[in-house]
Amino acid sequence: MTNRVLLAHGSGGALSHELIRDLFLRYFDNPQLRAMADAAILDDLPPGRLALTTDSYVVQPLFFPGGDIGELAICGTVNDLAVMGARPCYLTAGFILEEGLELKTLERIVASMADTARAAGVQIVTGDTKVVDRGSADGVFINTAGVGVIPLGIDLGPHRLQPDDAILVNGSLGDHGMAVMMQREGMAFSSNLQSDTAPLNGLIDELLTTLHTQVHWMRDATRGGLATVLNEWAQTAGMGIEVFEERMPVGEEVRAACEFLGLDPLYAANEGKVVVAVAQEAAEHALATLRQHPLGKNAALLGRVTTSHAGYVTLETLYGARRILQMLTGAQLPRIC
Amino acid sequence: MTNRVLLAHGSGGALSHELIRDLFLRYFDNPQLRAMADAAILDDLPPGRLALTTDSYVVQPLFFPGGDIGELAICGTVNDLAVMGARPCYLTAGFILEEGLELKTLERIVASMADTARAAGVQIVTGDTKVVDRGSADGVFINTAGVGVIPLGIDLGPHRLQPDDAILVNGSLGDHGMAVMMQREGMAFSSNLQSDTAPLNGLIDELLTTLHTQVHWMRDATRGGLATVLNEWAQTAGMGIEVFEERMPVGEEVRAACEFLGLDPLYAANEGKVVVAVAQEAAEHALATLRQHPLGKNAALLGRVTTSHAGYVTLETLYGARRILQMLTGAQLPRIC
Numbered sequence: 261m262t263n264r265v266l267l268a269h270g271s272g273g274a275l276s277h278e279l280i281r282d283l284f285l286r287y288f289d290n291p292q293l294r295a296m297a298d299a300a301i302l303d304d305l306p307p308g309r310l311a312l313t314t315d316s317y318v319v320q321p322l323f324f325p326g327g328d329i330g331e332l333a334i335c336g337t338v339n340d341l342a343v344m345g346a347r348p349c350y351l352t353a354g355f356i357l358e359e360g361l362e363l364k365t366l367e368r369i370v371a372s373m374a375d376t377a378r379a380a381g382v383q384i385v386t387g388d389t390k391v392v393d394r395g396s397a398d399g400v401f402i403n404t405a406g407v408g409v410i411p412l413g414i415d416l417g418p419h420r421l422q423p424d425d426a427i428l429v430n431g432s433l434g435d436h437g438m439a440v441m442m443q444r445e446g447m448a449f450s451s452n453l454q455s456d457t458a459p460l461n462g463l464i465d466e467l468l469t470t471l472h473t474q475v476h477w478m479r480d481a482t483r484g485g486l487a488t489v490l491n492e493w494a495q496t497a498g499m500g501i502e503v504f505e506e507r508m509p510v511g512e513e514v515r516a517a518c519e520f521l522g523l524d525p526l527y528a529a530n531e532g533k534v535v536v537a538v539a540q541e542a543a544e545h546a547l548a549t550l551r552q553h554p555l556g557k558n559a560a561l562l563g564r565v566t567t568s569h570a571g572y573v574t575l576e577t578l579y580g581a582r583r584i585l586q587m588l589t590g591a592q593l594p595r596i597c
Numbered sequence: 598m599t600n601r602v603l604l605a606h607g608s609g610g611a612l613s614h615e616l617i618r619d620l621f622l623r624y625f626d627n628p629q630l631r632a633m634a635d636a637a638i639l640d641d642l643p644p645g646r647l648a649l650t651t652d653s654y655v656v657q658p659l660f661f662p663g664g665d666i667g668e669l670a671i672c673g674t675v676n677d678l679a680v681m682g683a684r685p686c687y688l689t690a691g692f693i694l695e696e697g698l699e700l701k702t703l704e705r706i707v708a709s710m711a712d713t714a715r716a717a718g719v720q721i722v723t724g725d726t727k728v729v730d731r732g733s734a735d736g737v738f739i740n741t742a743g744v745g746v747i748p749l750g751i752d753l754g755p756h757r758l759q760p761d762d763a764i765l766v767n768g769s770l771g772d773h774g775m776a777v778m779m780q781r782e783g784m785a786f787s788s789n790l791q792s793d794t795a796p797l798n799g800l801i802d803e804l805l806t807t808l809h810t811q812v813h814w815m816r817d818a819t820r821g822g823l824a825t826v827l828n829e830w831a832q833t834a835g836m837g838i839e840v841f842e843e844r845m846p847v848g849e850e851v852r853a854a855c856e857f858l859g860l861d862p863l864y865a866a867n868e869g870k871v872v873v874a875v876a877q878e879a880a881e882h883a884l885a886t887l888r889q890h891p892l893g894k895n896a897a898l899l900g901r902v903t904t905s906h907a908g909y910v911t912l913e914t915l916y917g918a919r920r921i922l923q924m925l926t927g928a929q930l931p932r933i934c
Contacts, residue, residue, distance in 0.1 A: 272820025272866075273925025296833070297754065298677040298816060299650035301747065310647075313636035314689035314742055315725045320733075340635040352651035354740045356693070388652045390738075392932060396657075398733040403691045403725075405651055405742030410638065417634065479635060483609025496633070529609075588610030595729060 265361040270391030283367060284387060287374040288353070292385035300385035302350055306409050311346035313337060314405040320595040322369065322399055324443045326435070326454030327531070329402055330372035332597055335459045335531055336482065337406040338380045342461040343478040343534055345416045345468060346408030348380060353387040354403040359394045369400060380459035382406070414468060420476035421497040425565040426543035428536045430463060430550050431456070431558040432509045433486055437528030437593050438517040445521070453513045458532035463553045467536065470549045474542035480534050482597055484588040485527040486562075489535045490573040491587040501573045503563030503585070526575075527588050529596040537565065602698040607728030620704060621724060624711040625690075629722035637722035639687055643746050648683035650674060651742040657932040659706065659736055661780045663772070663791030664868070666739055667709035669934055672796045672868055673819065674743040675717045679798040680815040680871055682753045682805060683745030685717060690724040691740040696731045706737060717796035719743070751805060757813035758834040762902040763880035765873045767800060767887050768793070768895040769846045770823055774865030774930050775854040782858070790850045795869035800890045804873065807886045811879035817871050819934055821925040822864040823899075826872045827910040828924040838910045840900030840922070863912075864925050866933040874902065 268275040285293060292300035317333045334351065341348040353373065357366065377384055435456040442453055460480065468475055477497075481489045486508075494501045510518075510525045518525050532555060538546045543561055550556035573585040605612040622630060629637035654670045671688065678685040690710065694703065714721055772793040779790055797817065805812055814834075818826045823845075831838045847855075847862045855862050869892060875883040880898055887893030910922040 267931040268927050270820075270931065271925055271927065272825055273864075273927070275926075276821075277924075295754070296829075297681060299648040299681045299683060299743075299745070301681070302647040302649055305647065310639040310642065310744075311636040312639055312687060312689060312742075312744055313723050314691045314740070316691040316693050316727045316740060318693060318727045318729050318733075344634060344636045344638070346636060350649060352649060352742045354651045354653040354691075354742075356653050356655060356738055386650055388740075390653045390655045390932075390934075392655050392735060395732070396655075396735040396932075397738075398729060401693055401727075401734075401738065403651070403653060403740035403742075405649075405689045405691075405740075406636075407647075407649055407744065408636070417632070483607075484613075488609055492633075527610075587614075588608055589612075590605050590608065590610070594604040594607065595727075595733075597727075 263363050265357045265359060265363060265391055267359050267391050267393065270389055276389065279389060283370055287370045288384040290383045290385060305349060308409040308411045311341055311344050311408045311410055313340040314403065315340065316401060316403040317597060318401050318595050319440065319597050320398065321443055324455055325439045327457035328369060328372050329400060330369035331376045331457050332531060333402040333404045334373050334376040334380060335457050336597060337404040338382060338459045338461055339480040341406050341408035342464040343480050344410060345414035346410045348382045348406055348408040348461050350385045350407045351382050352405045353384050355389045356397055356401040357389065357391045358397040358399050359391055361399055376459065380461055416475065416477050418477065418497040421499060421537055421565055423565055423567045424540040425476055425537045426540055427501060427503060427562045427564060428546055428550065429560055429562055430534050430556040432511045433530060434510060434514040434518065434525035434528030436531040437596055438514045440596055441521060441593060442517055451513050451517065453517060456530055456532035458555055460532060460534050460555065463555045464534060466553055467549055471538060471542050471546055474539040475536060477537040478534050481530045483529050485529060486535060487526040487585050488588050494573050495571050498570050500566035500569035501563060502566050504576045505578050507560050507562050509558045509560045529593060531597065600700050602694045602696060602700060602728055604696050604728050604730065607726055616726060620707055624707045625721040627720045627722060642686060645746040645748045648678055648681050648745045648747055650677040651740065652677065653738060653740040654934060655738050655932050656777065656934050657735065658780055661792055662776045664794035665706060665709050666737060667706035668713045668794050669868060670739040670741045671710050671713040671717060672794050673934060674741040675719060675796045675798055676817040678743050678745035679801040680817050681747060682751035683747045685719045685743055685745040685798050687722045687744045688719050689742045690721050692726045693734055693738040694726065694728045695734040695736050696728055698736055713796065717798055753812065753814050755814065755834040758836060758874055758902055759813065760836065760902055760904045761877040762813055762874045763877055764838060764840065764899045764901060765883055765887065766897055766899055767871050767893040769848045770867060771847060771851040771862035771865030773868040774933055775851045777933055778858060778930060779854055788850050788854065790854060793867055793869035795892055797869060797871050797892065800892045801871060803890055804886055808875060808879050808883055811876040812873060814874040815871050818867045820866050822866060823872060824863040824922050825925050831910050832908050835907050837903035837906035838900060839903050841913045842915050844897050844899050846895045846897045866930060868934065
């Protein structure tokens, strides 16, 4: 038995079957996957509207403080469904492996995916593995697609955004981006920075159950950070958004790391943060609801939707000045997820 | 405007949005994709059981006689749904791009995906793009996941396989594998070999409409070829399968290329071939139905299911000898799809 990934693991033949049986089935086991058919049949979906999403994960390094590519690949797709108001149900997993990858590295990743899927209440029901020759990929890339169901009555999106809607976030900004950057720069030892990678479906479920239609729009602030989400919202809805620097929850270590590397935490990636727009009168109730959840302890009210400055995000700085918060223009942090 | 893929195209910021607007939306345009939400909402699915599948595509070279990675990424996922008896409806598309890839190469691929999706009657409703630094991937990798609906009354699978079931295939074997290999070896000029890449949902729909429940099981013979599918069937169903070498539809050029490269066409990959098990009494009807379709002109009856040799596939050779057709053990053709 080899202890590294061989090209033959991606051949569709005997070694492919061995990998599926001894690794993927062992960790992800469920009836659909066990059928090893060309597609999984999803027989027991709850009523509602179906939502479908996908993301590929190419994060470097594969393991970082507070998470790994496997945990990320589950959380990212779970969160993309959850912010649409969908209950995530089923995931696919597509692996692109580099020849020579240690099988025990792959096993650590697969074990982490299985743990995270269990925590998020989703099942990995179908998958695929390709192997490319050494030097043609970088260790492991993972794609997950996800199917969820939006319960009847839930309707979120740009058409629901109203002037004076409150803008909230469930906690500190930039933790994932800066934890990965510090690890990559070889400085992880000098900080306690941890990625915030987490499945948000539980928190979001609470929020929707409590506030119903008072929740207007949600988005997870991943690549491009909070600033990018707010800009997308302002542009798509054709309204202004006004936020306050003093209200931004940014941890001391993220602030220090950002200063050291010359980065802005408002653009740094998060993997466990949701930006929420709620009706003005529900702002305090939303904040309290978020803060009651373990993933929302540091939730904050960041600002509001305005009719002025349509299409733009304005930031009131600590010194009382007001500036436009632009969309991310370069590649601040490549391969952050 | 750059003419190559930059890391910033994967940042989630301004260049990512430009790529989505100017390339993906231009070719794949539909209301779900245009919403640019975290997940697509699938509102108008026909009644039936939902099927979900995924595959990643890493074929090298990206363009080969008879197809390209884009066409393959649509057909492969459409076919995985179709062989389950599902009508393919919606696809996701996840791109992993290598920094420095020419944007016009990406555009050719995206255009080919759009053409193929149109031909197959499916829509690409959500997607994702990641960019990795030069040398960390090989041009373009694509993942597609697909959602389809199995009409009520359709039930295919190992539990339907019966002794004496007829085994058919819709045409010549090994065309895709050998076309890619010849291109890779720089010998494409000396042959007219074309990949058979094609969406099979139309052909399969005809077959199911005509033969209903007389169709027992289907699978597309991709990586590992016909021999691998038959072995999976024999093992999963716990029956024997008996096939005849003289009935195998193998083109002259595939035969010549296989001889030249020392390969066996029964293990070579196909991307437009479905293996079908039908009730014994429906064999001729199934063959005639396949042959009436443009993608089934060279359909053949290959053999039958047996109670003897349970778990094994036996091949009667041209010389009347009988041998066991093993599952593929090595990696005959890496990065074939």
